[in-house]
Amino acid sequence: MxxxxxxxxxxxxxxxxxxxxxxxxxxxASSHGVGWLRLAHLSTNTPAVDVxxxxxxxxxxxxVLKHVAYGTVSPYEQVPVGEYTVAMRAAGAxxxxxxxxxxxxxxxxxxxxxxxxxxxxAGLRLQVLSDKLTTPKGKVLVRVIQASMHQxxxxxxxxxxxxxxxxxxxxxxxxxxxxxxxxxxxxxxxxESCTRTVQLTAGSIHxxxxxxxxxxxAVDDLIDGEGSKVVPNGAAQTGxxxxxxxxxxxxxxxVGAAAAGLFAAVGGAMFVSRRRRPAMHAR
Amino acid sequence: MTRPPARDAPAIPDYSTTRRGRHISSLRVVRRxxxxxxxxxxxxxxxxxxxxxxxxxxxxxxxTPVTPVGRTPLVPIPRGKWAAVPPSASRTVAEPVSVVIPAxxxxxxxxxxxxxxxxxxxVPASPAVAGWYTASPRPGEPGGAVVAGHVDSLQGRGVFFRxxxxxxxxxxxVRRADGSLAVFRVTTxxxxxKAKFPTNAVYxxxxxxxxxxxxxxxxxxxxxGHYLSNTIAYASLVS
Numbered sequence: 001m002x003x004x005x006x007x008x009x010x011x012x013x014x015x016x017x018x019x020x021x022x023x024x025x026x027x028x029a030s031s032h033g034v035g036w037l038r039l040a041h042l043s044t045n046t047p048a049v050d051v052x053x054x055x056x057x058x059x060x061x062x063x064v065l066k067h068v069a070y071g072t073v074s075p076y077e078q079v080p081v082g083e084y085t086v087a088m089r090a091a092g093a094x095x096x097x098x099x100x101x102x103x104x105x106x107x108x109x110x111x112x113x114x115x116x117x118x119x120x121x122a123g124l125r126l127q128v129l130s131d132k133l134t135t136p137k138g139k140v141l142v143r144v145i146q147a148s149m150h151q152x153x154x155x156x157x158x159x160x161x162x163x164x165x166x167x168x169x170x171x172x173x174x175x176x177x178x179x180x181x182x183x184x185x186x187x188x189x190x191x192e193s194c195t196r197t198v199q200l201t202a203g204s205i206h207x208x209x210x211x212x213x214x215x216x217x218a219v220d221d222l223i224d225g226e227g228s229k230v231v232p233n234g235a236a237q238t239g240x241x242x243x244x245x246x247x248x249x250x251x252x253x254x255v256g257a258a259a260a261g262l263f264a265a266v267g268g269a270m271f272v273s274r275r276r277r278p279a280m281h282a283r
Numbered sequence: 284m285t286r287p288p289a290r291d292a293p294a295i296p297d298y299s300t301t302r303r304g305r306h307i308s309s310l311r312v313v314r315r316x317x318x319x320x321x322x323x324x325x326x327x328x329x330x331x332x333x334x335x336x337x338x339x340x341x342x343x344x345x346x347t348p349v350t351p352v353g354r355t356p357l358v359p360i361p362r363g364k365w366a367a368v369p370p371s372a373s374r375t376v377a378e379p380v381s382v383v384i385p386a387x388x389x390x391x392x393x394x395x396x397x398x399x400x401x402x403x404x405x406v407p408a409s410p411a412v413a414g415w416y417t418a419s420p421r422p423g424e425p426g427g428a429v430v431a432g433h434v435d436s437l438q439g440r441g442v443f444f445r446x447x448x449x450x451x452x453x454x455x456x457v458r459r460a461d462g463s464l465a466v467f468r469v470t471t472x473x474x475x476x477k478a479k480f481p482t483n484a485v486y487x488x489x490x491x492x493x494x495x496x497x498x499x500x501x502x503x504x505x506x507x508g509h510y511l512s513n514t515i516a517y518a519s520l521v522s
Contacts, residue, residue, distance in 0.1 A: 032471065036490040036491060038490075075425075075491065076425075076490040076491045077491075078491060078519060112490045131490065133487070133488055133489070133490065134483065134487060134488065135487075135488060203486070203487070203488055204426075204488060205488055223425050223490075224488075224490060225425070225426070225488030225489055225490050226420050226424065226425045226426030226488055226489070227419075227420075227426055227427060227486055227487045227488035227489065228416065228418050228419040228420075228426075228427070228429065228486040228487075229418040229419075230398060230418040231482060231486045231487075232398050232402060232403050232404040232416075232486065233401065233402040233403050234403055234477065234480055234482075235403075235475075235477035235478075235480040235513050236403070236404045236406060236431050236480075236497050236498075236499070236513055237403070237406055237499070237509050237510075238406050238431055238432060238433045238434060238441070238443070238497060238498045238499040238510075238513070239433055239434040239435050239441065239498070239499030239500075239503070239509065239510045240410065240433065240435055240436050240437045240441075240508070241435065241437070241503040241505065241508060241509075241510070242410075242435040242436045242437045242438045242439050242440075242441075243434070243435040243439060243440055243444065244435070244502075244503030244510070245503075
């Protein structure tokens with residue numbers, strides 16, 4: 001009975017270990033079982049909204065971002081992998097009220113997403129963007145989100161080189177590979193333009209958002225991911241061996257344990273035989 | 284020795300207190316209900332005006348009237364985790380100066396680390412102190428900040444002797460030059476043969492602020508004078 005229970009427990013434990021081991025090696029240790037989400041309001045003429053994030057099948061919101069106005073992008077949130085629903089309600093609307101719009105997405109392990117309300121208010125939709133998390137060695141990845149409605153089409157250049165040419169309102173470019181540095185971003189629309197500098201360090205990933213600013217076009221520089229500027233080769237030599245077992249040394253504890261065990265056994269046997277002897281005499 | 288990675292859900296930072304992340308618009312986050320109502324009303328008026336202007340000046344889009352929404356006298360408290368979009372936080376934080384890990388008795392200043400002539404990670408000259416790799420993000424910035432320390436010296440224990448004994452959920456505190464404190468929560472502790480060092484997991488991009496603590500472990504090879512494995516603790520920013 002007891003043995004079968006023990007065996008069953010062991011089997012379960014082994015099963016869990018067996019399942020866990022391959023899963024662990026499937027994704028980098030740092031991001032096992034989690035992904036990242038950020039939420040954005042990029043629809044010029046839509047008033048502020050409350051953004052709700054629900055994990056699938058749970059009517060209690062996991063995150064509620066209150067009063068998110070045009071141009072706002074939340075930082076990334078780490079969330080367990082799985083299915084999520086993002087819902088937008090008018091700012092201040094009751095949490096139980098029917099959302100203005102909603103979308104669902106599947107978060108997979110180690111992946112990042114931007115869920116943005118985009119388009120004009122009349123055609124507002126929630127767009128799920130996949131954000132990259134790896135760069136070619138020593139390079140930077142940059143993409144453009146065109147969220148200016150006043151300037152229907154814009155051309156974005158980075159140090160004079162085209163990053164997105166004649167990109168239309170509510171469109172997103174794919175990532176372009178660029179060399180790191182402090183670069184000049186220039187955005188030109190039919191009647192407005194703007195210029196700013198961005199600091200692009202090697203190993204980082206950026207999204208440039210073209211916005212309708214208070215007076216003219218504006219550009220926001222979002223960080224999708226950042227890593228080490230210089231990636232060292234190989235492993236780290238962080239030990240001198242002062243606490244490492246010396247060759248031959250591991251035997252000593254075993255010899256010690258064996259000797260102690262033998263000593264205890266002999267002692268125990270003597271103790272038992274001494275206790276027994278008086279009992280036999282009494283009979 | 285490999286410990287299974289953390290499976291527990293990461294805590295959602297409370298935006299009412301955290302200040303990481305950025306905010307594009309000039310809108311300030313509202314915490315007081317009275318101010319909230321005033322601000323919402325103002326914003327609605329401004330938004331309606333701006334939208335009307337936009338619609339009027341835009342011929343390509345259908346001229347749909349913008350209906351003012353959310354004109355409730357009080358902001359209802361939604362169910363679930365309440366969070367406001369965090370106010371603008373400066374992207375650059377101060378340099379790290381010290382690290383404290385109460386769970387394993389670590390308290391060390393942080394020296395600066397670069398790379399060696401061979402292009403490998405430079406390690407602290409003293410086994411008693413840990414170092415921050417200066418080409419990695421500063422702790423608290425988006426990205427994985429790298430802190431390395433020796434497991435031992437020629438004679439005895441190093442600053443990260445007990446790193447492999449860290450458990451998921453335990454805290455790592457990094458003090459920065461401006462006195463601010465970055466608090467991290469350990470998510471995973473793993474050991475890798477040096478030949479299979481997880482370069483991308485340690486040095487590659489991450490979307491949020493993380494920390495990687497690096498030391499040696501496994502079998503010591505007296506021939507080379509180096510350990511054969513690296514032990515790495517991964518942690519995520521809590522506040």
